[in-house]
Amino acid sequence: MSNLPPRITPPPLPVFTPQPPSAKPNRPSGPDMSVGLKIVLMGLLCCVLMIGALAIWLMAYDRNTTSADVSQDIVGQWGEKTYIDGPFLAIEPDTDSLRPAGIVPVALNVNANVETMSLHRGIYEAEVFTAAISMKGHFRSSDFKRFESDSITVKIDIDPHNVTETSPLKIGDTTYAWSRSDSSLHACIPIADLDKIEDVPFSTSIKARGSGGFFIMPSADTNTITIIGNATNPSFSREQLPVSRKVGKDGFSARWEIRHTVGGYNVCEYVGADFLLGVDRYQKVCRAIKYAFIIIILTFFSVFFTETTMHRPIPMFNYFLIGVALILFYSLLLGLSEHMSFGASYLIAAVMTITLITCYMWKMLGSKAVGLAICGVLSIMYGFCYVMLCISTYALLFGSLLLFVALAATMYGSLKIQYR
Incomplete structure (x- = not known):
């Protein structure tokens, strides 16, 4: 027998089993609360x-607020709401008269085309309009014989600041130039020019500008007023509503037919439209x-x-x-x-x-x-x-x-x- 030491068998090595990596949570971590x-x-x-x-x-x-202030400043320079009253005849008062006498037309036909637009100042803007107004009608010549005067004044009450252009006043076959005062347009007509005319026809046209609204006084016995424009949100909120109107995405049209007189003076208020701005940005x-x-x-x-x-x-x-x-x-x-x-x-x-x-x-x-x-x-x-x-x-x-x-x-x- 050999004297060799007994053979020692080493213990088996532990088997390493790789653990799968823990899955990363695909949710945010945070405290769990009720x-x-x-x-x-x-x-x-x-x-x-x-x-x-x-x-x-x-x-x-x-x-x-800043936009409103800028808009008001633009409007103040351009013109505010436009009001037109007339035409009518104003007689110079005599010594016994307290105020001028007035003669309204027998018939008045007004056509107005109102075009709205925006004016800009920096990033701010204001809504304004320009208007082309044509007027025609006639007076009764017999009314002139009630007054002892050599001349008569035809007046249109309108803020001259809003007027940009006028055409001469045509009465019969004669034209007369307009003059401006603080609150109106007026033309002086000799009475002698009207004696040979039984019904006194007249016609004129005005170009005006403004903002916010456009209104006309139906000053005659019989009035036909037509207003058209490109505004898509007009408001006809006055006392007299139009007999026909149409409002669409391309604009509007409105027509008034008014008959009235009481003692030679009209009893109706202005007719027209406010141009609403709507809800701004x-x-x-x-x-x-x-x-x-x-x-x-x-x-x-x-x-x-x-x-x-x-x-x-x-x-x-x-x-x-x-x-x-x-x-x-x-x-x-x-x-x-x-x-x-x-x-x-x-x-x-x-x-x-x-x-x-x-x-x-x-x-x-x-x-x-x-x-x-x-x-x-x-x-x-x-x-x-x-x-x-x-x-x-x-x-x-x-x-x-x-x-x-x-x-x-x-x-x-x-x-x-x-x-x-």
């Missing part, structure tokens, strides 16, 4: 975000901000139901970032609307905001479907808000429909929440 607490925190966050919305509203209000931004709280609440609840149904808690900081994006929408809208139309500004600001939040939700939760769902919700909300801004008549209806749909979605989503 549903009630999270809803309370979302409400508080909404109130904080509305402070930012209020700041943007104050900015829009301040710019709206700053007013629309201010109105849009009024819906900010609803937009924020509905967006937060959409995100909340997403994280609840997917069991992927989202920290409140992420809610805050989403809310900031929603508030910046109004800052973008205000800035863009000063350089382009409100519709284009709204579209660009909405697309930027929706794209940002959609991509953020997609990357945060790792779900393309969630991102598209949030995109759809935001698109619907911003679409409804735009309709409410542009169609004020149906604002209440569309707003109620939006809230009803939101409530229905909230009720359905609440069934999937596990309360604890």
Whole structure:
């Protein structure tokens, strides 16, 4: 036997089994909190975000005030509302008369073409108009024989500042030049020129300018007044409404037919139209901000139901970032609307905001479907808000429909929440 030591068998090496790498969570980490607490925190966050919305509203209000001041300055230089009374005959008073006597026409036919336009000063603008007015009619020659005077004055009461051009007054076959006073146009007519005319026809035309409204006094016994223009939102709110009118996207036309006299003086007030400016860009931004709280609440609840149904808690900081994006929408809208139309500004600001939040939700939760769902919700909300801004008549209806749909979605989503 050999004296070799016994052979020692080494113990088997441990088998190394590689562990699969732990999957990285595709959700944000954050403290797990109860549903009630999270809803309370979302409400508080909404109130904080509305402070930012209020700041943007104050900015829009301040710019709206500046715009109104600039517009008023432009209007003061161009001309305010235009009022036309006449033509009528004014007799120089004698020593026993306290005021001039007046003779109104037997018939008066007025045609006016009013073209509105915008004047710009920097980023601000004012709505003004130019008007081409033609007048014709006739006086009764027998009325002149009641007055012992060598001449008579034909007057048209109108602010001369608003008059840009006049054509001579034509009576019969003779023309007379207009003169201007502080408040009217007048032409002196010798009575001798009218003795041979039984019915005294007249005609003239005026070019005027102004802003805000255009009005004519039906000063004759029988009046036919026609006003046409390119304004799409005239308001016929005076005492006498037109017998026929048509308003469309290409403009308007209105016609008045008025018969009256009481003791030689008309008993009707001015007829015409106010040209409403509608809701300008700053007013629309201010109105849009009024819906900010609803937009924020509905967006937060959409995100909340997403994280609840997917069991992927989202920290409140992420809610805050989403809310900031929603508030910046109004800052973008205000800035863009000063350089382009409100519709284009709204579209660009909405697309930027929706794209940002959609991509953020997609990357945060790792779900393309969630991102598209949030995109759809935001698109619907911003679409409804735009309709409410542009169609004020149906604002209440569309707003109620939006809230009803939101409530229905909230009720359905609440069934999937596990309360604890």
